[in-house]
């Protein structure tokens with residue numbers, strides 16, 4: 001049973017975490033130790049808090065760490081960067097395994113149509129928008145491929161890094177793609193615009209929900225008004241323009257993917273083999 005595997009993994013990670021707790025540290029917080037409750041996730045919020053988050057239209061997009069442990073916007077409060085990364089990689093592998101079971105074949109050829117899943121995407125439809133990303137078929141429903149035209153340089157990969165602005169260790173749960181301000185951003189899969197917002201970290205942000213539990217997140221945009229929350233978008237259509245807003249040191253696109261509410265490593269969903 002896969003559920004059992006996930007629970008076992010969580011108990012294992014939780015055990016590691018408890019084992020390294022400093023004396024007199026987090027252990028003093030009672031609810032924090034209850035194995036059935038992990039404060040810091042959306043599900044653990046009070047009803048009114050959940051409503052506030054939903055009313056805002058987005059979840060916080062970036063975790064914050066202090067002394068190597070997550071203190072804000074975490075999968076689990078207190079989780080280490082290494083364990084957080086391990087969870088993300090497990091989810092990424094699970095997502096890729098799921099796609100393979102549906103006929104997805106990873107490719108290094110750079111030809112996107114071979115990545116279309118027969119039962120997950122319909123593919124082949126004519127472009128329904130101008131401009132249209134030339135490598136993304138209009139019917140694609142899973143976010144595989146590039147959100148920008150071409151294969152722009154990855155200036156910051158997914159993974160642990162020292163944040164260039166805060167100087168703090170951080171798990172960068174996205175890829176940063178080099179792009180001049182005003183570059184067209186395309187939806188790699190059809191979906192619905194879930195939120196368009198501005199905050200201090202993400203700057204102008206956009207989040208699109210896709211089928212099969214996938215979401216794509218775009219930050220530091222210069223224009224997030226090309227599509228509106230609630231609007232459906234077709235794969236390959238332009239949805240935003242890149243910029244340098246929010247906590248950013250230069251023009252780029254911060255591109256993240258979530259699966260079933262949790263970040264996965266987007267690198268392996270780009271069209272780069």
Ligand SMILES: [Zn+2]
Nearest residue numbers: 174175176254
């Ligand atoms: Zn980034």
